Amino acid sequence: MEFSEHIRTANVENVVLRQPFRPPTKGTLCITGHHLLFSDRESQSCQVLLLLRNIDAIEKSVENLLVYSGVFSSARRKQERFGIYLDIPGMEQCLNIAHSIEKLSSLNEVADMYPFFHRPPDTSLQDGWGLSSTQHHYHQMEPLRDRWRVSDVNRDYTVCPSYPPSALVPKTVSDETLLKAAKFRQAGRFPVLCYCHRKNGKVIMRSSQPLTGANRKRCREDELLLQAVIDGSDKGYIIDTRSSQLAQQAWMTGGGSESKSGYPGWTRLHRQMERGKALQESFIKLVEACGDQTNNMDRWLSKLENSKWLSHVQTALSTAGLLAECVERDGHSVLVNGSEGTDCALLISTLAQLIMDPGCRTLEGFLTLLEREWVQGGHPFQQRCARAAHSHTRLQQESPVFLLMLDCVWQLWRQFPLALGFSESLLVRLATEAYASDYGTFLCNSDQERCAMGVKEKTHCLFQALLKPGERELYSNLLYGSTELAIWPSVHPQSLQLWRGFFLRWNQQGRHVEEAKAEIRNMISEWGSLALRNNVFVAPPTGLMAPEGLQRLQTDETVTLFV
Incomplete structure (x- = not known):
């Protein structure tokens, strides 16, 4: 595709840029295939380069063009909403610019996105892609050797499209058993190991829901797989991220939950976590509240409470704490699942590992954890992060689960400022990169799609870039002191705060x-x-x-x- 097909007007002179807390600036506006560029050619004091993928929506008027880039915005209108505020001379040029931005900011073809064109200096596409692999993870965890193995049953992605080619499974379970167990789980996401406790050897598994249906079907192979995890003499917990009522309703649509008779050694615990549309709407309400410049305390507190965002943070941290307590304190293995197993299961598994494992709290360890649980684990980034909070389009599959996880990590970082080896700036960077990035790490919805689109061969890896010397220094916590102890977050309402460094970073005081x-x-x-x-x-x-x-x-x- 030629990007020029969508650019009706490439350059406009005498455009006035209005940003918060700065005087208006007149200069030249340029539209390229991936960026909006504004340049003050006289003094060169104002240079703005905005990736078009960041833009959620635009508004046109007879006076100006207002570009909303969601939580990545940098200006405001009428003291209420945030956006880049442009005065463009001539209605025709204004409409042409608006048309170009609308088209180029909503391209859906992965191969047309900027990471395929971005070539950072001192970096080669031959450097490799990613920080770790299933095999590397296996060899790092000594307690795994006796009872677990690496299975390549999904090497061609036919068993589970959203899993990587390799998975960690019990040694006593054959690939034939895995094939049958996968057919019993939604989208083929059979139970796989994601964490082994380095002291007691207990594990965290994750999967999607079983397809029991209204007839309460059973799968002997799935039952054998989970019994092999606890070795028959122990007991385990199944943490279902749905309420018991929602799990029962899933039976009528072919889903369901594990029965007591089929999994005698396992105890099921239900912890409802919002996802999908409900979570996205909460995010939208929060961003709207943060953009309210009326300085009315009652209104601000009311909007913050109505967004329910901090309630979602509390639920996520509480559920992750429960998972960590089962493994760390009680010494039992845990299976985490829900409906698809690509959202909330990844969320609480990640947080639980941060709570328990000091290796996940270093800068490199944290990025490796995100790669393993979210990128390789099959979180559908392209669907969930298609648009942020200001989009005018109808909600489809957007949901800020990854952003919620980063918010929870920030709560840990704030409560334990010496225990995490990375800074708040890293969390803000990751949150912005998930929605629009120069790198290919968050492209596509699965490892299979990335391989099919050539993402690993044609784009650069964000996590590798963040570990380069200059970036590492910027995103490291200089006060970090490693501790072998678990860090147990407080989830009392008084202990949780709004992540001001992200949601309020455009306010004047932030400078x-x-x-x-x-x-x-x-x-x-x-x-x-x-x-x-x-x-x-x-x-x-x-x-x-x-x-x-x-x-x-x-x-x-x-x-x-x-x-």
């Missing part, structure tokens, strides 16, 4: 907070450099060091301009 954070980061870097030179520990200034150790500086967090 000052970012300046303060940068200064603090420079101070810590200088202390570290001085300590290395002198081979001594250099204590930070009074106020940053409490008797118990380093404490996080409390500020009114919010953020940077991102356009």
Whole structure:
């Protein structure tokens, strides 16, 4: 496809750009196949480069063009909503620009997206793609060797399109058994191992719902698979991310849940978690509340409560804590499932591993965890992150499950500021990249689709880019101190906060907070450099060091301009 087919007007002079907290700027607006570029050619003081994929919607008027880029916006209109505000001379040019943006921002063909054209400096497509593999994960976990194996039953993606080619399964279970068990699970997502506790050897499995149907069908092979997990003498827990009522309703449509008689060693626990349309609408309401500039406290608190976003955060952390408690404290293996097993199951499995495993809390460990659980695990990024919160189109399969997970990780980061080896900036970067990126990591809906589209051969990997020296320094937590202990989050309402560094990062106060954070980061870097030179520990200034150790500086967090 030629991008020029959709560009009616490529350049417009004398366009006025309006951004929050800055004076209007006149310059040249350019539209390319993937970007909107604004340049102040006289002073060169204002340069804006916006990936068109970021744009959720635009509004046209006789006065101007307003471009909404959802949670990635950088300007506002009438003190209420956020967007890039452009005054374009001439109605025809305004309509042409609007048409071009609408077409180019909603291209659905993966091969037409910018990651296939992005070529960062000092990087080669021959460098490889990704951080880990199923085989590498297996060899890193010594407790697995005796009872588990790597199966290539899905090597051609015919057993389960959303799984990677290899999976970790019990040694006593044959590939023939796996084939039959997969037919009993929705979309073929049979139970696979995603985590093994390094001390007690107990595991976390995840899968989709069993297809029991109204006749309560059973599958002997699926039952044998789960019995092999607990080895007959132990007991395990099944955490179903649906309510018991929803699970019962699923029987009428061919789904269901594991029966007590068929899985005698397993106890089923129901923890309802919202997903799909309900979660997306909550996200939309939250962004709307964050864009309300009326300064009315009652209105703000009411909108925040009505969004129910923090309730979703609380539920996710609480369920992940339950999962971690079953494995860490009670010493039992757990199977996590729901309907498809591509959303909430991945969410709580990721959080539980962060709670229990110190290896997942380093910068590289966290990125590897995300790659294993979300990218390789089959989260449909292209469907869930097709549009953010300002889209005017009808909701289809959008749902901010990945964003919810990052919010929960931020809550952990805030409650345990020394226990995680990455910074808040990394979480913000990942949240923005999931919706629009220069890299191919979050393209497509599964590993099979990425292979079919040549994503691993023709695009660059975001996670590898984040681990390069310059990026690593930016996204590392300089106060990080490794601990072998589990970090148990508080889920009391008073302990949970709005992620201001993401949802309120366009507010005016955010600029000052970012300046303060940068200064603090420079101070810590200088202390570290001085300590290395002198081979001594250099204590930070009074106020940053409490008797118990380093404490996080409390500020009114919010953020940077991102356009």
